[in-house]
Amino acid sequence: MSSIKQFLNTAYQRVIDYYFNLRLQCNQQLILKNKSNGIFAVEVFSKMGFGANFIWLLEILEYCDSAGLKPFVIFRNPSKRIGSKSFSEFVKFKNDSQKPFFLHYAVMRSFKELGLNTAWNYNSALTLERANYLLNKYLKIDAEVTEFVHKYSAIEFKANRIIGVHFRGTDKIAEAPAVSYEQVKKVLLSEFEKESQNIQFFLASDDHTFIDYMTLEFEENQILCRTINRSKNGKPIHITAKNHREVNREALIDCLILAKCDKLIKTASILSGCSVVFNPNLEVEMLNEPYPNYRFFPEKLFLK
Structure with a gap:
């Protein structure tokens, strides 16, 4: 067969x-x-x-x-x-x-x-x-996508400060140094230390294991995360998934929700870089830098 x-x-x-x-x-x-x-x-x-x-x-x-x-x-x-x-x-x-x-x-x-x-x-x-x-x-x-994003942020964004977190796993290691889960956790904990107001983190990732790790490390009311299909084998979801319509829809939704956050903490990824195109005033902290051959727009603008 x-x-x-x-x-x-x-x-x-x-x-x-x-x-x-x-x-x-x-x-x-x-x-x-x-x-x-x-x-x-x-x-x-x-x-x-x-x-x-x-x-x-x-x-x-x-x-x-x-x-x-x-x-x-x-x-x-x-x-x-x-x-x-x-x-x-x-x-x-x-x-x-x-x-x-x-x-x-x-x-x-x-x-x-x-x-x-x-x-x-x-x-x-x-x-x-x-x-x-x-x-x-x-x-x-697409109107259905924008309506979904509007309703999601209106219902789920309850804290005074919303920080979007985008962790790109799978094949991105070929374009930028890897970032460990522990390093991301350390950065998020530092946000609690320097902010007196309450915070929620919206997690977006193609890596199923990363989501599992973060939801165990933080309190339930501190984490926002949608239940969608993510990679469980380290292979890019946009290549391995059979339903490309679903992949594109979920990627766009994550991109737009990240654009609505007060700050974006990200690893190298054009997808979350596009969030800043939708919201040029979005504060960005990038945890790794693409290798020289992969420093395209908009990622090149976020280098330290």
């Missing part, structure tokens, strides 16, 4: 690759035609997590805003069948009603595949203020 499943997955991936390569051949003509009509339309084939996709989207928006083009972007995860386009279902465009009926999209797996004349350096051009401007100008978040 496993061999049949492997065969079907391989066949599915080959079909996707063939389909992508056919469309890639038409890129230049599509880009020129759309740009002549003041439009930039691209379908991004990406296996990255929610945070990385969101930053790619901001880079595309920066390019379009600078060039005076109307952006239309779709994200597709070619390795997923359930929810393969769910990122674009949750992060939508305000101008969708203006989309031409017959709109053809160029495709990309990396920016160089767009074949644009200028070097793609829009990641280095982004600031928190600029990213927040692009977010508010072009994007709208």
Whole structure:
């Protein structure tokens, strides 16, 4: 049975690759035609997590805003069948009603595949203020998600000070030094020592064991944590989970709840970095620094 499943997955991936390569051949003509009509339309084939996709989207928006083009972007995860386009279902465009009926999209797996004349350096051009401007100008978040976040914070945020804690485990050790559970605990205890007011910690993590550890180390009324699917084997949930729609939804919810906190204590992760795009005034304490090759926006702004 496993061999049949492997065969079907391989066949599915080959079909996707063939389909992508056919469309890639038409890129230049599509880009020129759309740009002549003041439009930039691209379908991004990406296996990255929610945070990385969101930053790619901001880079595309920066390019379009600078060039005076109307952006239309779709994200597709070619390795997923359930929810393969769910990122674009949750992060939508305000101008969708203006989309031409017959709109053809160029495709990309990396920016160089767009074949644009200028070097793609829009990641280095982004600031928190600029990213927040692009977010508010072009994007709208799924209404069900924003309503959930509003209700959650209204009901669960009971302390005078709410501190968001994002611990990225699994594969992040390849991009930044590991941070131990004990180190995070020590930082959280120090927050109690320097604050006279009562505190709650909202925990967000892809690591099931981290959540278990923290909920045992602190009082129940001190910890806020949602019950969602997390990795129990050290493998990234956005890669191993079958339902990609659920993964994207929960990642976005965590990102938005963290943005509503008074302070963010985080390990290196673009997802929680995106929380600061939603709230540029959010106080941030970063517990580790990405290795030099991984210091992209917005993480590079939080280095000590």
